[in-house]
Amino acid sequence: MKNCPKSYPLALLIALLALLPVLVLFELASDSAELFDARNLAVLGNTLALMGLTVVGSVLIGVPLAFLTAYVQLPMKRLWLILFASPLALPSYVGAFTLYFSFGRGGEIENLLGFSTPPISGLWGTALVMSLYTYPFVMMTTRAALLSQDASLINAARTLGLSLGAAIWRIVLPRLFNSVAAGALLAALYALSDFGTPAILGLDTFTRVIFVEYNAFGLSQAAMLSLQLMVVVALVLFLESRVKSTQERPGKHLNFWPKRWQSSLMIIAALPPFILSVIVPLSIFVIWLLREGSSGFDMSFAWNSAYASFIAAMVAVILAMPVAYAAISGPAGRLMERITYFGFGVPGIVMGTALVYLGLKLPFLYQTLALLVIAYVLRFLPLAVGSIRTTTENLDGSLVKAARVLGASPREAFVRVTLPLTVRGMIAGAALVFLEAMRELPATLMLGPTGFETLATYLWRVYEAGYFGRAALPGLMLVLISGLGLILMLSGERRAEFSVKEDSKQ
Numbered sequence: 048m049k050n051c052p053k054s055y056p057l058a059l060l061i062a063l064l065a066l067l068p069v070l071v072l073f074e075l076a077s078d079s080a081e082l083f084d085a086r087n088l089a090v091l092g093n094t095l096a097l098m099g100l101t102v103v104g105s106v107l108i109g110v111p112l113a114f115l116t117a118y119v120q121l122p123m124k125r126l127w128l129i130l131f132a133s134p135l136a137l138p139s140y141v142g143a144f145t146l147y148f149s150f151g152r153g154g155e156i157e158n159l160l161g162f163s164t165p166p167i168s169g170l171w172g173t174a175l176v177m178s179l180y181t182y183p184f185v186m187m188t189t190r191a192a193l194l195s196q197d198a199s200l201i202n203a204a205r206t207l208g209l210s211l212g213a214a215i216w217r218i219v220l221p222r223l224f225n226s227v228a229a230g231a232l233l234a235a236l237y238a239l240s241d242f243g244t245p246a247i248l249g250l251d252t253f254t255r256v257i258f259v260e261y262n263a264f265g266l267s268q269a270a271m272l273s274l275q276l277m278v279v280v281a282l283v284l285f286l287e288s289r290v291k292s293t294q295e296r297p298g299k300h301l302n303f304w305p306k307r308w309q310s311s312l313m314i315i316a317a318l319p320p321f322i323l324s325v326i327v328p329l330s331i332f333v334i335w336l337l338r339e340g341s342s343g344f345d346m347s348f349a350w351n352s353a354y355a356s357f358i359a360a361m362v363a364v365i366l367a368m369p370v371a372y373a374a375i376s377g378p379a380g381r382l383m384e385r386i387t388y389f390g391f392g393v394p395g396i397v398m399g400t401a402l403v404y405l406g407l408k409l410p411f412l413y414q415t416l417a418l419l420v421i422a423y424v425l426r427f428l429p430l431a432v433g434s435i436r437t438t439t440e441n442l443d444g445s446l447v448k449a450a451r452v453l454g455a456s457p458r459e460a461f462v463r464v465t466l467p468l469t470v471r472g473m474i475a476g477a478a479l480v481f482l483e484a485m486r487e488l489p490a491t492l493m494l495g496p497t498g499f500e501t502l503a504t505y506l507w508r509v510y511e512a513g514y515f516g517r518a519a520l521p522g523l524m525l526v527l528i529s530g531l532g533l534i535l536m537l538s539g540e541r542r543a544e545f546s547v548k549e550d551s552k553q
Contacts (some may be wrong), residue, residue, distance in 0.1 A: 052372070052373060052376035052377065052380065053371075054369040054372040054373040054376060054380065055373050055380060056374070056377065056381075057369035057370075057373075058369045058370045058372075058373035058374075058380060058383040058384070059383055059428075059438065061110055061366050061369065061370055061383075061387060061428075062281075062383040062384075062386040062387055063386075064425070065386055065387045065389055065390045065425060065428065066386065066389065067401075067405075067425075068390070068393060068397070068401035068402065068425065069277070069389075069393075069401070069406055071272055071402075071405050072140065072270045072273050072277075072397070072400070072401050072404075073140075073269035073274070074404075075267055075400075075401070075404045076267060076270040076271040076273075076274055078336045085545040086256075087272070087275065089251065090252065090253055090256050090272070091275070091279075092248055093170065093251055093252050093402050094227070094239065094252045094253050094276070095279075096170055096174075097173055097174055097177065097238050097250065098235045098238045098239055098279075098283075099494065100137065100170070100171070100174035100178070101174055101177040101178055101234050101235065101237075101238040102177065102231045102234055102235050102238075103178075103214075104174060104178025104181075104182070105177075105178050105182040105184065105185045105230070105231060105234040106182075106185055106227060106230075106231055107178075108178060108179075108182035108185075108186075108320050109182040109183065109184070109185025109186040109189060109227075109230060110185060110186075110189055110223075110227060111187045111317070112131050112182070112317055112320075113129075113185070113186045113189035113190040113193060114189075114193065115127075115313060115317055116128045116131060116186070116190055117189075117190045117193035117300075118193065118300075118301050118302060118303050119302075119303045119305060119310075119313060119490075120302055120303060120304050120305075121310050121313070121314065122310060127314070127317075128276065130321055130325075131186065131320075131321060132183045132186065132187065132398055133321065133324075133325050133530075134179060134180045134182070134183055134320070134321070134325060135180075135183045135293045135529075136325075136526065136529045136530040137180065137324065137325065137328060137525075137526055137529060138243070138486045138488070138503075138529060139176060139177060139180035139181075139237075139241055139243065139244045139427050139526060140241070140242075140243025140244050140246075140316040140343075140488060140506075141174075141248060141328060141506070141522050141525055142176055142179065142180055142244075142324055142353075143167075143176045143243060143247045143248055144243075144247055144322070144328075144510055144515070144518060144522070145327065145331040145332065145522070146167045146172075146176060146326040146327065146328070147167060147168065147172075147247055147248060148164075148331070148515045149167075149327060149331055150164045150165060150166050150167045151163070151164065151165065151166030151168075152166070154166070155331055155334065158242055159334075159398045162257070167248065168248045168249050168250075169248055169249060169250060170246065172248050172250075173244055173245050173250045174317050176244055176248065177234075177237070177238050177241070177244060178234075178325040179323055180237075180244075180324060181233070181237050181238065181322055182234070182235035182320060183233050184230040184231075184233040184237070185227060185230030185231055185233075185234060186230070186319060187224055187230065188227070188229045188230035188233075188322045189223055189226050189227050189230060190225045190400050191226065192222070192223050192225075192226035193219070193223070193491075194300060195254065195394075196219060196222060196300075196301070196412075197299065198299045198300055198301035198302075199299060200218055201214045201215070201218055201219065201301055204217070204218055205501070225290050228290050229287065229290045232283055232286055232287040232290065234284050235539040236280065236283055236284070236287075236392070239253070239254075239276065239279060239280055239394065240254065240280070240394035240395065240396075241254065242254040242255065242258060242394070242396045242488060242489040242505070243489075244294075246258065247510060252274055252279060253273075253275065253276040254276070254394060254396045254489065255270045256272055256305060257272045257273055257276070257396050257397070257400060258489065258492075258493075259273065261403065261493060266400065266403065266404055266425055268408075269400045270400055270401070270404070273394075273396070273397040273400050273401070276397060276452030277393065277397060280392055280393070280394065280455045281392075282325075284392050288543060293350075318482075328522070328526075329526065332518070332519045332522045332523050333519070333523075335515070335516040335517075335518065335519035336519035336523065338516060339516035339517065339519065341519075341520045342517065343509070343514065343517045343540055344517065344520045344521060345500075345506070345528065347500070347501055348444050348500045348501055348504075348505045348521065349502055349521075349524060351499055351500060351501045352485050352501040352502045352503070353485070355416060355419055355423070355484065355491075355499075355501065356417075356423070356480075356481045356482075356484035356485045357422045357481060358420050358479055359423035359424050359427070359480060359481070359484045360431075360477040360478070360480040360481040360484065361431070361434060361477065362420060362424050363423075363424045363427060363428050363431040363476070363477070363480045364431050364435070364476055364477045364480070365471050366424065366428060366431075367428060367431035367432040367434075367435050367476060368435060368473075370383060370384055370387055370428075370432045370436075371384070371435040371436035371437065371439055374432070374436050375436060375440055377482065384432060384436070386430055387428050387432055388429045388432075390425040390426050390427075390428060390429065391426060391427065391428075391429040391430070392491075393425075393426065395422075395426060395487055395488065395489040395490040396489040396490070396493075397495055398422050398426055398490050399422065399489050399492070399493035400423060400493070401491040402418055402422050402490075402494055403493055403494065405418075405419050405493070408416070412496075414494070414496050414497055415496055416496055416499070418494050419490070419491065419496070419499075421492045423480070423483075423484040423487065423490070424480075424496050426487070426490065427479070427480040427483045427484060427522055428480075428485075430479040430480050430483065431473075431479070431480050432476070433476070434476030434479065435469060435471070435472045435473055435476055436472075437472060438468075438469045438471060438472025438473075438475075439465075439469050439472065442465065442468055442469065446468070447460050447461075447464050447465060450463065450464045464516050465505060478531075482528060482529065482531060485501075485502070485503070485525070485528050485529075486503060486525065486528075486529060487503065488503045488504070488506075488507060491503055491504050492504055492507060495526065502521040502524055502525050503521075503525065505521050506522060506525070508523050
């Protein structure tokens, strides 16, 4: 104990807090909830079918786009990468909202163009929307792997008589499996945890049924369903932990220089996912805004979103610091860090169910801003931990030692050396927590104080009331804010040198 790092006690306490929602769910589910019935089987079938179709769809869209953005020298190459990754900037429930009211009989497309289109709803519609908003996970992980592969292997295969297509099939694709799998598992996790998209498109998945049970005051059954969902999530997380990144020998990148007409054809073929996931929702929001204005919208909704998210970001950074320092101090600290990551794998609807029960047991917390902030922090704490730990790991330890040699106490060395050098990681972590909290829908619906409307909950209310035109302004504001998250992510990619090398002359 004498040599125990000072960050361990606090990190252990925070890790135990991260496990609190699961313990609460077990206690709640033990109160006369049915373990399994015929309805649960149907819900499980829908959830697994949605997850499977989403994985297939995201791979079919994401892998070709990864090849296009990694190997093909298109004009304005960086711009196309940003556009094809831009669906990450939109919460999928925002896309589902606009696509649901755009397609089908009486939809906005029929009103504008005069012909009817097939509706987007049910299992296939939900899978389509999920695929449109999760394919960037597959595209980015696959693209990173493609950029790390040495093209000299392909050149060697071609000198031995293989065609270019055969060389890619036999040399490149087998080494991509782990990266494609990593992106596909992220898409699967997203499909399992998302509440808004299946709810809007009318598909009974675990998240939708849990919310229905919660509204019907069936907290015990909601907790049982939450635990069943978490079993599926845990299985996916286990598979994800088994996927190892492939270490490649650095070398020259493969590059294709197509003719102008070939580039044009490739871009036209790649545009439909971008148009459906970004252009259509933004256009519909603009049309609604021009037609109906901002009636019913109050700027206090945006302020409430920003206020709660800002507090959550600050608290998350403060709690993340001891966890991050513990993680780099030893194996026990790394275990504590992994435990805090558990909250990020818990869907928002499950976290909301657990904390509602906790609030009922502790009335001074029920329907307060504090309980909502606790939910945000428990869910998004890993984002702050990861950012601070990465920055801290890169610190030159000799600087702290030099400060100590010059007479600084451990506290003074931390305040004057370590803290200023890690502040960038803190700001990045706080920004990520802030942006994710702004987009969070189910936990906000379940835990927000009475009368505390945010951008996400207002969007949900107008959907329930059928006043979809009023969703234009909050929808556009959410897209704008989420776009900041995409910029942060792509700037992180640049720092990680995923893509800077392809811009250099080969």
